Amino acid sequence: MEKLMEQFLEQSAQAEESFYRVEEQRLQVEDRRRETEHARELHMLQMLAQMFAGISSARPVKSVLFFYVKTLLFVSSVFERYNSLGSSSHRAMDEEVFSLVKSVVPPLTSKKHKGQDGRIGIIGGCQDYTGAPYFAAISALKVGADLSHVFCTKDAATVIKSYSPELIVHPVLDSPNAVEEIEKWLPRLHSLVVGPGLGREDSLLKTTKEVIERSKARDIPIVIDADGLWLVTQQPSVIQGYQKGILTPNFMEFTRLFEALHHEPLNSSDHSRSVMQLSGAMGNLTLVLKGEQDLISDGSKVYSCSVEGSGRRCGGQGDLLSGSMGVLAHWLLPQHILAQYLMNPSVVAAFGACSLTRQCNSQAFQRHGRSTTTSDMIQEIGPAFRKLFET
Ligand SMILES: NC(=O)C1=CN([C@@H]2O[C@H](COP(=O)(O)OP(=O)(O)OC[C@H]3O[C@@H](n4cnc5c(N)ncnc54)[C@H](O)[C@@H]3O)[C@@H](O)[C@H]2O)[C@@H](O)CC1
Numbered sequence: 001m002e003k004l005m006e007q008f009l010e011q012s013a014q015a016e017e018s019f020y021r022v023e024e025q026r027l028q029v030e031d032r033r034r035e036t037e038h039a040r041e042l043h044m045l046q047m048l049a050q051m052f053a054g055i056s057s058a059r060p061v062k063s064v065l066f067f068y069v070k071t072l073l074f075v076s077s078v079f080e081r082y083n084s085l086g087s088s089s090h091r092a093m094d095e096e097v098f099s100l101v102k103s104v105v106p107p108l109t110s111k112k113h114k115g116q117d118g119r120i121g122i123i124g125g126c127q128d129y130t131g132a133p134y135f136a137a138i139s140a141l142k143v144g145a146d147l148s149h150v151f152c153t154k155d156a157a158t159v160i161k162s163y164s165p166e167l168i169v170h171p172v173l174d175s176p177n178a179v180e181e182i183e184k185w186l187p188r189l190h191s192l193v194v195g196p197g198l199g200r201e202d203s204l205l206k207t208t209k210e211v212i213e214r215s216k217a218r219d220i221p222i223v224i225d226a227d228g229l230w231l232v233t234q235q236p237s238v239i240q241g242y243q244k245g246i247l248t249p250n251f252m253e254f255t256r257l258f259e260a261l262h263h264e265p266l267n268s269s270d271h272s273r274s275v276m277q278l279s280g281a282m283g284n285l286t287l288v289l290k291g292e293q294d295l296i297s298d299g300s301k302v303y304s305c306s307v308e309g310s311g312r313r314c315g316g317q318g319d320l321l322s323g324s325m326g327v328l329a330h331w332l333l334p335q336h337i338l339a340q341y342l343m344n345p346s347v348v349a350a351f352g353a354c355s356l357t358r359q360c361n362s363q364a365f366q367r368h369g370r371s372t373t374t375s376d377m378i379q380e381i382g383p384a385f386r387k388l389f390e391t
């Protein structure tokens with residue numbers, strides 16, 4: 001009986017393994033198809049631009065050409081508009097970003113299978129901090145990911161599992177072969193959130209560094225927050241220049257990272273400038289300085305997100321932000337057309353997640369006032385998401 005059971009378990013594991021292999025291949029084919037499509041669109045627009053330049057005003061222009069040229073002009077005008085934005089907050093820009101996010105929200109249809117809308121991994125969770133990885137992982141699910149994995153230490157795992165049966169929890173982060181244990185899962189993950197509740201123990205940071213390296217090799221979007229930023233401060237090269245990386249420091253984390261890279265104290269009177277500088281020094285990585293206004297930059301300009309929020313600053317709000325950003329990064333980063341004409345998709349993902357977090361904060365505060373906690377904000381993710389991105 002025991003043998004039969006063993007066989008059965010082995011066969012199911014093999015079946016699951018081969019399912020994920022096929023699924024990964026399918027996603028790769030889909031990615032390639034999208035890339036080709038976008039390259040074709042780009043090529044077409046470039047040709048039209050050349051034709052347009054060559055047409056003299058005296059010559060008749062066919063209506064079909066007008067249509068394409070109008071499209072081209074529209075796209076360029078939006079592009080120009082973004083380029084002309086300085087560091088100021090801009091209601092119209094909020095709307096534009098919301099429509100970009102709206103355009104990538106996967107439709108809810110009966111044709112899908114589990115996992116298609118996102119399999120997100122969280123690297124974090126240790127004896128001291130079990131709430132942070134839970135907040136990040138559950139937020140990813142509530143935003144719309146199908147599966148949320150937490151890779152944490154052994155003693156944190158049972159605690160995190162007990163918060164929520166929805167999460168898949170791997171007690172591997174402090175095991176001797178942690179990197180290999182986590183790497184096994186990487187082909188199945190669409191994006192990674194590194195740092196919530198990770199702690200600062202050397203061995204955990206060493207494992208985390210290796211996991212980041214292997215995720216980069218697989219081109220996985222990586223959001224780095226909290227103690228993940230501690231690691232980046234010690235070793236910036238771990239993520240420097242990786243265009244699918246997003247850093248989400250609070251002011252303390254930002255200051256540490258800035259001073260580590262620039263070897264001079266932060267001039268705190270001009271945050272926008274410092275955000276641009278640090279993003280540039282990190283190889284034009286997308287960076288979010290969280291605060292009264294969230295300042296977002298990829299080194300070329302600074303966008304400010306000032307959706308209302310509230311005056312309540314309970315712990316864990318940053319985890320809601322990083323978890324939801326992991327999902328938006330997965331939805332947005334294959335959208336090369338955005339990168340070509342409109343905005344850096346990492347910036348859009350960051351802006352979308354900041355808006356959502358602040359909207360959750362505002363809604364939760366309206367219900368709970370001073371007693372608002374991050375769990376109350378998480379309850380608001382569904383309605384807040386609908387309000388911002390589905391109406
Ligand atoms: N329930 C949980 O398990 C939580 C765990 N958390 C984890 O706790 C660990 C340490 O995070 P910390 O943020 O405390 O560590 P830091 O060492 O980065 O921050 C130190 C302190 O800086 C202060 N600070 C933040 N913004 C500031 C500002 N603008 N001006 C002045 N002071 C400011 C905060 O009071 C914070 O406690 C991380 O792993 C994090 O993920 C937090 O996410 C909160 C919730």
Ligand SMILES: Nc1ncnc2c1ncn2[C@@H]1O[C@H](COP(=O)(O)OP(=O)(O)OP(=O)(O)O)[C@@H](O)[C@H]1O
Binds near residue numbers: 291293317357
């Ligand atoms: N003064 C503020 N006013 C409005 N919203 C804010 C303010 N400060 C932070 N926020 C919002 O809260 C979110 C989390 O930022 P916060 O500074 O709390 O991060 P954190 O310290 O890393 O969080 P955590 O407690 O999870 O570690 C940000 O995305 C931002 O939108």
